[in-house]
Amino acid sequence: MSRIVIENGTFLSMVEGESVFRGYLVVEADRIASIGESAPAQLDGDVRIDGHGKLYMPGLVNTHGHAAMSLLRGVGDDLALQVWLEQKMWPLEAKFNAADVRVGSELSILEMLKGGTTSFVDMYSFMDEVAQVVETSGIRGCLTRGVIGYCPPDEAAAKLVEARAFAKDWHGRADGRITTMMAPHAPYTCPPEYIEKIVAIAEELQLPIHTHLSETRGEVERHEQQYGIRPVEHLRRLGVFNRPCIVAHGVHLNDEEIEICRAHDVRISHNPGSNLKLASGIARVPEYLRAGLLVSLGTDSAASNNNLDMFEEVRLAALIHKGVSGDPTAVPAFTALSMATSIGARSIWLEEVGLLQAGMKADLIAIDIDQPHFQPLTDLVSHIVYAAAAQDVTDVFVDGKQLVRNRQCLTLDEERIKAEANQALLRLRSS
């Protein structure tokens, strides 16, 4: 078994209470074999990497998105959620075929890998395509076929069959890098009995549930008018929270809803960039954290962000709640970064990812800290949270395999993907 030894590096393990230190890290097969302050002796077959000028930290975990929608980046901006969805996104998305989903997902996964994201959640259709790209690209994916239930009954039924087959077939594939979930798109896009059927499948397959929840105020109000209860109680009654569950957005939760989420260990994927851009509002993250909810971070799709830079989501999470609450200690730097690493991993049931620790999976990234915007080299947690960007990532490892070296992705053909993504959008717009 070959070993990768990174020496002379600076390490940020993200283990609570552990300081940044100079040292080494050894990868054996898919795991971190050891990490510490003085490098081990040379062994035959070692790959030795000089980590001088680099900060090594756990790969970032993006807990909500729709990778294929990168094809629609910049297609509609400065519009309200419903207008953006109904007039810009849905008409073009309705034309997406399997090849579009493949290239859109390739483009997103390429961007994510180059920017230090090593695990991501994806909710979309044509998920076999996405899973195949995950398999070949080497990234870790928690994937789900998102289903909208308001459509002709045979179509709705067919989607359930497809979603179940996808979740069952792919769970645990690609050496365990792929996990799956079941996903009703949102309470407002699925009839209650349809959601119950999805819960039953999740129960049968023993899988978690992912859904959009209370993204906009209008959505919550319409829900109350239609059902007489708020969306969280609605999902609770439908049994959604009897399964492990992660909800995207969760912008408009009142105190009782926070308590329901806490009682059922419902995890929140906070998507600050998307929520600000679509003017959906600002999630009460400091309250969620105080209540003990697991709050992670997601980019949402590149169509509403408009990049997949998780450092930016970390920074937004650290900044906006300070500004809005008037409390400069709200969401401190380490908490924000944990949301994108250790907490992000736990939020999607990846117990062996998100920390640099012996025995954990070797999902890690290197950041070029020998740049002006990281000087002086004072508090590196602060520097990463308040000054870093995706472009500072130089090297990425997932499951012990190097996927990005010196800012070049080794597993995806960047030139082909960029060309095909532009061609795909041209076709979608002209057809």
Place this chain on the structure above:
Amino acid sequence: MSRIVIENGTFLSMVEGESVFRGYLVVEADRIASIGESAPAQLDGDVRIDGHGKLYMPGLVNTHGHAAMSLLRGVGDDLALQVWLEQKMWPLEAKFNAADVRVGSELSILEMLKGGTTSFVDMYSFMDEVAQVVETSGIRGCLTRGVIGYCPPDEAAAKLVEARAFAKDWHGRADGRITTMMAPHAPYTCPPEYIEKIVAIAEELQLPIHTHLSETRGEVERHEQQYGIRPVEHLRRLGVFNRPCIVAHGVHLNDEEIEICRAHDVRISHNPGSNLKLASGIARVPEYLRAGLLVSLGTDSAASNNNLDMFEEVRLAALIHKGVSGDPTAVPAFTALSMATSIGARSIWLEEVGLLQAGMKADLIAIDIDQPHFQPLTDLVSHIVYAAAAQDVTDVFVDGKQLVRNRQCLTLDEERIKAEANQALLRLRSS
């Protein structure tokens, strides 16, 4: 006279109503000689640059900061403004000598140039050092010796002499790249009669005034307790607004104060990153824009940001006011980018900067748009505002001279500056 011809580039002129186009741009001496869709014939002595894969746009204008404070990046975070100032910043700043200010300014100017900022405002002390770095680095600087008046009278008087001498000596130097202003630090750090003396000097030298204004709610409340009026009316009565004036922050302005600012053409330097990080609040920028105020963007110092990436300030300006107001059309992408280019330049009285137009000064930057996060190449204004970062800048020209080529600064010694900045902080902390 040698000409620089950029051909096969993509151009975003920032002229209102003008679309992005493929074409060329010619620089002659310090100015844009022509810009258009088909390149001119080759002349002897031409430097021809292939702009394929690049977006050219006006250089960014950072209208508020304290460059030397980059030495204190990451020294204090997640603290309230007064605690941060009194316990972290001021004790270390009190030890700053001329050499510290020089290297801190070099570090900031290096970071700004590499990140596409071609003009910046600086308010600090030891300003001769800053001006010399501006002169040699090639950047454009609008500089002012910020003075705090609450100190022993002889010290206060000496500062005025120094501030006046600096403003007088350096205005128009470095081929006009340096302009100067007079700067009472803030209403809460200067006695009224001291501010009046500064106004008199500004009047004598025919220079604008720069000051911090209403950054925190507490500051405004204390002002009202002390003077019985709010800070804007206070400055108006002291004659500050009889001079051309740009105020930093302007977070807490009520309707009457907006009207006073409008009536006196007081310009606002909006610093969203710093305001969020220090939990100072969120300026009512959509209202300021509706009132017709000139609102530009500033990073503030790297100690409260913690980088000098103006793309990030553009994005924050475009995002947070949508999220807070619930209006997804608030501060549209083009407006946000104008705040950092054409409006930024006008805000600091640089009438020949901020647009790519024949006759304007040749302050321009190139962005590598051949990267995954800019694909597909749909709406490039949207891409720059919602997806770009400082690290995407490859080339920078100021006054017709190339200062950054292929991400390397040609006028500042990056390795020396990084080393000296770390040494300077070590000394400050240990002395």
